[in-house]
Amino acid sequence: MAGYEVVRTTTIEADPARVHDLLDDFHAWVAWSPWEDLDPDLQRTYTGPDRGVGAHYAWQGNRKAGQGSMEITGSTPDQIDIDLRFLKPFDSASKVTFDLVLAGECRTEVTWRLRGEQKGLWGLVGRVFSMDRLIGKDLEKGLARLKAVAEQ
Numbered sequence: 001m002a003g004y005e006v007v008r009t010t011t012i013e014a015d016p017a018r019v020h021d022l023l024d025d026f027h028a029w030v031a032w033s034p035w036e037d038l039d040p041d042l043q044r045t046y047t048g049p050d051r052g053v054g055a056h057y058a059w060q061g062n063r064k065a066g067q068g069s070m071e072i073t074g075s076t077p078d079q080i081d082i083d084l085r086f087l088k089p090f091d092s093a094s095k096v097t098f099d100l101v102l103a104g105e106c107r108t109e110v111t112w113r114l115r116g117e118q119k120g121l122w123g124l125v126g127r128v129f130s131m132d133r134l135i136g137k138d139l140e141k142g143l144a145r146l147k148a149v150a151e152q
Contacts (some may be wrong), residue, residue: 006113009111036141039062066087068085097111099113108150
């Protein structure tokens, strides 16, 4: 089993509380997530609290979007932790962390970290393609969209 970690960072011209609100509420992800436009008919289910620890989001979509869920497991003003689980097109579990650092007046440095283990079929794919190569551009796209939404 090989472990992976994919990390991307950007600076957003917005207060950390504004950025935190966009990350801590899965309903807000529709506006910035890099995967939301993979399936126009994506089915979404929200359970638990609207935001923060215990908030749960599940999706089911076409082949590109797949099926999975996320749950916020930690939420402080400077960090959000999420358990990410894909069921389709492959079964995998990852830990997601967003770190928020005040980087000047009304400016936030956001680091998006995705880490986990590559097992089974995903482990074979990982021998040919690095996770950074497979998912890094998605994190960059998401951070660019988050920046655009937060700076409005």
